[in-house]
Amino acid sequence: TSTFPLPPAPPSSTPSLLLTTHTPTSTYGTIIIGGGHAGCEALSSSSTLTETLCITQNLAQVGELSCNPSIGGIGKGHLVREIDALDGVMGKAADLGCCHFRMLNERKGTAVRGPRGQMDRDLYKSAVQNILKEKENLKFLEGAVEDLIIEETGEGKVIRGVITNTGESILSSNVVVTTGTFLGGTLMCGLERYAGGRHLRDSEQVEPPSNALSQTFRKLNFDIGRLKTGTPPRLNGDTIDYDLLEKQGSDPNPIGFDHVRQFKGLRLPMEKDFITCFKTATNEQTHKLCLEYEHLLPKYDGADGDGMGPRYCPSIYKKVQRFPERNGHNCFLEPEGINTNIVYPNGMSGPYPPEIQQKIINSMYGMEKTEIIVPGYDVEYDFINPISLKHTLETKDIAGLYLAGQICGTTGYEEAAAQGVVAGINAGLRARNDDREFIVGRDEGYIGVLVDDLVTKGVSEPYRMFTSRSEYRLSLRADNADLRLTRKGVEFGVVQDPERVDALEERKKEVERGVSELEKFRLFVSEWNEKGGDKMGGTFSASSKKKSVKKSAHEVLRMPHVTLSDIEEIMEVEDPSFTPVSLNSHDTVEATVKYSAYLHRQEKDMDSWRKSQGLLIPPDIVYDRNNFPTLKEEELQLLKKFRPGTLGDANSIQGITPQGLVYLQQFIRKRG
Numbered sequence: 253t254s255t256f257p258l259p260p261a262p263p264s265s266t267p268s269l270l271l272t273t274h275t276p277t278s279t280y281g282t283i284i285i286g287g288g289h290a291g292c293e294a295l296s297s298s299s300t301l302t303e304t305l306c307i308t309q310n311l312a313q314v315g316e317l318s319c320n321p322s323i324g325g326i327g328k329g330h331l332v333r334e335i336d337a338l339d340g341v342m343g344k345a346a347d348l349g350c351c352h353f354r355m356l357n358e359r360k361g362t363a364v365r366g367p368r369g370q371m372d373r374d375l376y377k378s379a380v381q382n383i384l385k386e387k388e389n390l391k392f393l394e395g396a397v398e399d400l401i402i403e404e405t406g407e408g409k410v411i412r413g414v415i416t417n418t419g420e421s422i423l424s425s426n427v428v429v430t431t432g433t434f435l436g437g438t439l440m441c442g443l444e445r446y447a448g449g450r451h452l453r454d455s456e457q458v459e460p461p462s463n464a465l466s467q468t469f470r471k472l473n474f475d476i477g478r479l480k481t482g483t484p485p486r487l488n489g490d491t492i493d494y495d496l497l498e499k500q501g502s503d504p505n506p507i508g509f510d511h512v513r514q515f516k517g518l519r520l521p522m523e524k525d526f527i528t529c530f531k532t533a534t535n536e537q538t539h540k541l542c543l544e545y546e547h548l549l550p551k552y553d554g555a556d557g558d559g560m561g562p563r564y565c566p567s568i569y570k571k572v573q574r575f576p577e578r579n580g581h582n583c584f585l586e587p588e589g590i591n592t593n594i595v596y597p598n599g600m601s602g603p604y605p606p607e608i609q610q611k612i613i614n615s616m617y618g619m620e621k622t623e624i625i626v627p628g629y630d631v632e633y634d635f636i637n638p639i640s641l642k643h644t645l646e647t648k649d650i651a652g653l654y655l656a657g658q659i660c661g662t663t664g665y666e667e668a669a670a671q672g673v674v675a676g677i678n679a680g681l682r683a684r685n686d687d688r689e690f691i692v693g694r695d696e697g698y699i700g701v702l703v704d705d706l707v708t709k710g711v712s713e714p715y716r717m718f719t720s721r722s723e724y725r726l727s728l729r730a731d732n733a734d735l736r737l738t739r740k741g742v743e744f745g746v747v748q749d750p751e752r753v754d755a756l757e758e759r760k761k762e763v764e765r766g767v768s769e770l771e772k773f774r775l776f777v778s779e780w781n782e783k784g785g786d787k788m789g790g791t792f793s794a795s796s797k798k799k800s801v802k803k804s805a806h807e808v809l810r811m812p813h814v815t816l817s818d819i820e821e822i823m824e825v826e827d828p829s830f831t832p833v834s835l836n837s838h839d840t841v842e843a844t845v846k847y848s849a850y851l852h853r854q855e856k857d858m859d860s861w862r863k864s865q866g867l868l869i870p871p872d873i874v875y876d877r878n879n880f881p882t883l884k885e886e887e888l889q890l891l892k893k894f895r896p897g898t899l900g901d902a903n904s905i906q907g908i909t910p911q912g913l914v915y916l917q918q919f920i921r922k923r924g
């Protein structure tokens with residue numbers, strides 16, 4: 253059983269790869285507060301553009317995976333590929349730390365396939381630190397920021413720097429805050445509550461919360477709320493009866509996340525040591541325990557004591573409560589790395605007292621003798637409603653102050669990292685007096701969907717990415733993130749690696765070649781099978797001319813269930829000089845052809861939408877009955893609250909109807 257609560261831990265004795273290189277009296281283009289996933293990406297992109305300082309509580313914890321040992325998944329994997337297309341850290345580090353890889357939704361369409369890698373926690377963290385160590389303009393300081401230096405000018409408030417826990421003032425006109433779950437953090441296990449941002453990994457020691465900074469944001473009148481999230485217990489793998497459990501193997505040809513590595517045809521470095529995961533499930537006994545000990549769960553500050561947690565990653569208690577008809581929930585047993593026996597039971601968060609967590613774990617098949625190494629716990633923390641941010645993630649009220657990551661109400665490493673990229677680039681540009689804004693459109697990437705959803709709709713529960721959040725998901729695929737974003741990264745100065753640019757150009761050519769070969773090549777398609785919709789076994793072949801019609805390979809590939817590999821098999825037989833599409837462009841060629849009709853229509857829709865969404869809404873517009881006699885009251889209130897800058901922004905507000913947009917557009921055009 254646990255000996256909670258414990259006093260805050262001193263900085264970890266685990267050596268960090270990052271040197272403390274800040275010298276007092278230095279000033280910086282940008283300061284990034286926090287070395288989590290948002291912080292690391294912000295550091296990477298900002299330091300490519302300007303002299304940057306990272307101030308973080310514990311250098312050894314830079315790049316730490318606080319909860320699950322995995323990166324990616326459906327929607328999240330798309331974000332990682334986009335971060336990588338902009339030369340971010342996460343994709344590269346994930347490939348280096350990967351010890352098990354699966355392409356989720358492999359059998360579904362390319363648009364919804366999600367790459368997911370399981371990480372060796374140590375390898376991932378040291379990969380992140382090694383990547384950052386190579387950055388020339390980047391310095392580190394171990395410490396906590398307690399206050400912000402803000403100047404009132406004739407044009408409003410501007411940030412001038414930060415004050416640390418040692419009382420040092422460090423100056424910068426651009427500050428990115430990425431404090432994750434630490435702002436006003438309270439940890440909970442059973443009915444015990446204790447101050448903390450999170451536990452040190454696999455330990456009962458606590459990293460201190462960021463309370464002084466939380467007070468600073470309150471004084472500055474930001475709209476602050478409380479959210480919670482939880483992590484399951486960690487298990488001793490030597491005490492799990494794996495022989496009884498279903499195995500979950502890794503994909504045979506794992507592709508990973510890093511575009512440059514894929515382009516070079518390199519395999520994932522740890523591939524030959526890949527681990528196997530296992531699957532068990534809860535049962536009636538588990539559910540009985542969850543309900544029996546409900547009264548020992550923490551009482552939270554938010555949602556009337558119930559806490560506002562991630563809807564799509566609920567605790568085991570919430571699952572049992574929400575789905576009483578179900579007699580089992582899956583639990584995936586994921587080893588935390590290659591050289592450890594510690595296992596993460598995915599799906600089993602639930603901050604019961606440690607002895608109850610032990611009973612719950614032991615109630616499951618194959619886990620009867622399993623020991624908990626450290627119990628799971630919840631954290632409840634302050635978040636700042638991202639409605640107070642611009643699309644650059646700069647705060648609307650304080651020039652030069654940016655927020656990114658879990659502080660903005662999101663959940664997950666990938667969502668945090670994606671915001672870090674945006675805030676880091678924009679802060680870096682501002683530091684160079686470059687007045688361009690780095691904004692990813694909703695039609696350009698999931699990063700754009702994420703930021704746009706956050707800043708226009710705000711957050712009332714932890715926000716997680718899904719492919720269904722995008723109206724352009726056929727074009728925003730994990731396989732084409734580089735084609736969508738790398739050129740933009742070059743224009744804004746964050747993609748400087750010549751190999752990445754070469755990889756992009758070569759891939760573009762390869763995709764064009766692949767599509768054009770399919771347009772030229774003609775093959776016979778059996779009429780019967782065409783109508784029947786069957787695939788192989790005579791659907792199409794180059795030789796069976798009887799009762800067949802000739803079609804281009806491009807047309808045939810658009811038939812349901814026909815794959816590019818099927819067609820290439822025939823092309824190779826027919827034309828010995830034919831070269832198949834290279835592996836790293838295979839999915840992109842297939843999707844480009846398969847979805848061509850839809851993509852064409854979508855392109856037209858995007859075009860007309862782009863034209864109208866840019867329409868500026870005058871900032872002095874008065875949202876009242878006088879100006880908008882026919883607008884619904886709810887819409888009027890929403891427009892008054894969010895004050896969208898363009899028609900596109902107005903469209904993103906939940907509750908604004910297409911009819912409401914028409915009234916607004918008519919009003920703006922009439923005013924001239």
Ligand code: FAD
Nearest residue numbers: 286287288289290309319396397432462482657658664668
């Ligand atoms: P973090 O990774 O939390 O990093 C914040 C960084 O800021 C830390 O380095 C910290 O030391 C530093 N910092 C804080 N305050 C200061 C200060 N004042 N001065 C200097 N440095 C400071 N993810 C999921 O996807 N699903 C989950 O269900 C989930 N559950 C979780 C449960 C728990 C208990 C915890 C701790 C994490 C959980 N996570 C979960 C993962 C995680 O919280 C985030 O999704 C992710 O780490 C957010 O990244 P971030 O960069 O915003 O913040």
